[in-house]
Amino acid sequence: MSSITPIGIVRTPFKEKFGIPKQPHLANEVQATIEIATAICAPESFEQLEGFNFIWLLGCFHLAESKSTKVRPPKLGGNEKVGVFATRSPFRPNPLSLSLVKLISIHHDEASKKMILTISGIDLVNETPVFDIKPYIPSHDTPWEPVKTGWVEDSSDKTYEVIWSDEAKSKVKELEVTTDQQKMINSILKIDPRPAYHNSHKSYFIVLDQFDIEFTVQNHQVIILNIKNSTR
Amino acid sequence: MSSITPIGIVRTPFKEKFGIPKQPHLANEVQATIEIATAICAPESFEQLEGFNFIWLLGCFHLAESKSTKVRPPKLGGNEKVGVFATRSPFRPNPLSLSLVKLISIHHDEASKKMILTISGIDLVNETPVFDIKPYIPSHDTPWEPVKTGWVEDSSDKTYEVIWSDEAKSKVKELEVTTDQQKMINSILKIDPRPAYHNSHKSYFIVLDQFDIEFTVQNHQVIILNIKNSTR
Known part of the structure; x- marks a missing residue:
């Protein structure tokens, strides 16, 4: 049996598990990098990969510790359980992640x-170890019959309008939050990162890049209450 | 770092690496089984998986030993090299396979x-170790922009007419080759399993299930010359 060893690491704005998009394509403005040490993988291993625009990223769910036979998917409101193999939950017998991401550029x-x-289109926490990268090839990766998705209601989830409060707007200037960072924050918050089983009007905190962002959800609007430099 | 341990094994008709389809969907009549010991994964881990008809099978390329930075893909005639990460070659830094397969049934x-x-739709050698199974979910697994596939000419490969010689036909009766086995043999041979860089009219041998099959390719027809019980 060959051994599996990380070849690199993913750098993402998601410093904590809370807020990571469950539907990566909805937050596809969020950029990230994969860093691979050339001591492990020589630059020529990547030759002609730049001709592909979608790649599979196989990584390690390194923060997932509990291993249950059943899990509570957010899509089912967090109360119903289904078998772990019927989900993409990180809490599984082997902590292998599989993410389709868009490849923007490669450099040494x-x-x-x-x-x-x-x-872009990343759904992994910062510092996720990487095991492999494979090109997306339609003849390998496209179902050849109509797809059935069981308990998953696979319509694209609705998105919310994101409103910056006056307090948050003033902090944007003070903290010099760039336009790209504002776009990234909008793209994460518009898909409502709250756990499905919470639905109150209280405020939540999310860590994105170097910022702690406080928000609440009211009448299908996400309202950004405050933004601070993160201590985490 | 969590460790990765096989949870089961794949049983396929492919007893040897030679002849394994590079385009699984073209040989989707070929059935296989995944066997998972319930001591490792309790039956409830599979609850509601039966509602999906396509699954990702993450396995171990256990026969792949050499690890090069570049490989010679059959699609390029076997002479040109590309970086290993720009391919789905089994010879890669971590021996992780990723196969989209059709789920037909589950039982304990x-x-x-x-x-x-x-x-069905399997592209793995018999006894491939299994690391994980995940449901195919379009919102996770479908590119959100038109796909570019670089050096891969991703049109479906042409298929060949398969002819059984008189000698082979008589062996079918003698060896009691079932109709399903004949279909399986046809579906593998119609996609011409020869390595791309061979193109002579000599005969080739392929091991499928318990049979050794001898064939040749002439004028875009695959001719089955003989079929014997395999000693391998």
Whole structure:
């Protein structure tokens, strides 16, 4: 049996598990990088990968510790259980993640001796270890009959309008939050990152890049209450 | 870091690497089973998986030993090299396979205390270790922009007419080759399993289930010359 060893790491704005999109394509403005040490994988291993625009990222759910036979998917409101193999839950017998991401660019960083792959559409926490990268090839990766998705209601989830409060707007100037960072925050909050079983009007905190963001949800609007430099 | 341990094994008709389809969907009549010991994964781990008809099978390329930075894909005639991450080659830094397969049925075998998943569209050698099973969910697994596939010419490959010689036909009766086995043999041979860089008219041998099959390719027809009980 060959052994499995991480070849690199994913750098994402998601510093904590809370807020990571369950539907990566809905937050596809969020960019991330895959960093691979060239001591492990020579730059020529990546030759002609730049001709593909979608790749599979196989990683390790390194923060998932509990291993149950059944899990409570957010899609079912957090109360019903289904078998772990009928889900994409991180809490599974082997902590292998599988993510379809968009490949934006590849370059070799001379200083760090790393291959840097810029990607978007990411659904992984920062510092996720990477095991493998494979190109998306339609003849391998497309079902050849109409798809059935069982308990998953697979319509695209509705998105919310995101409103920045006056307090938050003033902090944007003070903290010099860039336009790209504002877009990224909007794209995460518009898909309502709250756990499905919470539905109150209280405020929530999400850590994105270096910011702690406080928000609440009212009448199908996400309202950003405050934004601060994160201490986490 | 969590460890990765096989949870089961795939039983396929492909006893050897030669002849395994590179385009699984073209040989989707070929059935296989995934056997998972219930001591490792309780039957309830599979609850509601039967509602899905396509699953990802993450396995281990256990026969792949050499690890090159570049490989020679059959699609390029076997002479040109591309980086291993731009391919689905089994010879990669971590021997992780990723296969989309059709899920036909699931049952718990009381005698062997195993979960048996019957699948089709398989591209793995017999006894491939299994690490994980995940449902195919379009919102996770469908590119959100038109796909680019670089060096891969991703049109479906042409298929060949399969002819059984008189010698082979008489062996079918003698060896009691079932109709399903004949269909399976046809579906593998019609996609011409020869390596791309061979194109002579000599005969080739392929092991499928318990049979050794001798064939040749002439004028876009695959001719089955003989079929014997395999000693392998």
